[in-house]
Amino acid sequence: MSDKRRILLQLDTDTQPSAFDSVVALDAGAEVLLRYGGVRPETVTPLVHGAIFTRGPKDLHRTAIFIGGSDVALAERVRDAVRKALLPQWGLSVSVMLDPNGSNTTAAAAVRTVLQRQSLNNATVLVLGGTGPVGQRVAYLAAQLGAEVRIASRQLLRAQETVEQLLACLPSARIMAGETASEDGLRQAVQGCQVVFGSGAAGVRILPRTVWLGQPQLRILVDLNAVPPSGIEGVEPTDDGVEREGVLCFGALTVGNLKMKIHKAAIAKLFERNDLLLDLEELFALSATM
Template structure:
């Protein structure tokens, strides 16, 4: 009888996300063991405890998941996990802090599809303005869009310094070319919206980021995507179920939270299944999520 499929789920937070636990079990893992308040220094020992408990063949039936709420921290934990492997004692690792990598991948993939289908273009050279810039979904979506050739701009809401630091960190780590801007005032947000080809709204749930009046003057605006599913929605004029739906009074189309969420759900499930089915260990982060999300929407 084959040993159970075990997923070791690590987070620096007090609790592991129940959403991710459910997703892992539904994808095919038999057991999901959670480890909370995990530091980067803890990861090495936890991974080695896991990999040396089974034969090289039996080890294929386990993996590791990294959660949390910070993109860079999750990626650093993944790097530490890689260093703990001793081939052939090696397992797959999937990082998705706060579901941000799969959510961001789904949002960018949906926007790219809308650009292709509605405007016969893509992300190359487009000015992508990302509101909620100090949040993990905004951060990840800006980086992902930049990999497609977009000129991403992260917009903060409490002055320029915090969003500037995040941008510099992203540029250094991923060789990206992100810009940043302060969107503390309504006037600043209006100016940023007016300059955009694509707008991503990834701010706090239940908070309107932009009104319809603020996006109507944007002459080059083509796609607006909003991940907020809690009223009031992030962008006025973009419905929760919109999927490339024209926005009244503009030349743009909207993509709502449920359309993005459907792709996000399938992306996360698909990456868990990819770990389960892989013949060799895989390491999955926002890049893998975006690859799969594009396949799912095409």
């Protein structure tokens, strides 16, 4: 067995590399971090080459790359540049994980939380704040699992754009847009849903209790906002499947705990092989083992 230290290159699009991602990586088994801030697609090639040209193929699973940052779209372009710089055809590769702003692990945790209670196949699912990084990913996973998904936003146009992007990836999925600027729009969006995810901005209430109360089909509420007040009124951050008014409630801290487990398991997994890409779908699959 190799005794080389497990080195994680933390590539962050923000000027200051995330301290959150650093601490989690260290606690999950990375022994040394090589942290880079302000990373751009056009600057990653020498970093990737430094990762793959320094150790022999049998030791390359002890080096890995984590891509983060608060600009999710930019981080995805960094991911593409990283993959392009790898040379898997010669065995010169390292495993890569993408989790900008925690969006992948959070979405995986949110959807997995629901799946532990209810199948999403043919369920009707509403994603409030569905145009943000986490909301989009929740919608993607739910649609892939066979749900009919409603993307809600205060601006219909943005919701429609997100729907188009998702359909480009999942052409046979059932995804539609909804506008929730008014309480009427909101009520219409909730009507007929079995599951509602709240993934709006931190500290913003996006669903009043009066709107979800008494909806006959509604079975599960998942709130992803940890900063008071909760995004979905009536759901507490620590709720872990408690039944309120006949609806199972899951709060942000409960989902956050699972998110942390997925994040740590993923970091550990990076060091098992040198050819993994742990992006949204792989992280969601990984969450099934928890």
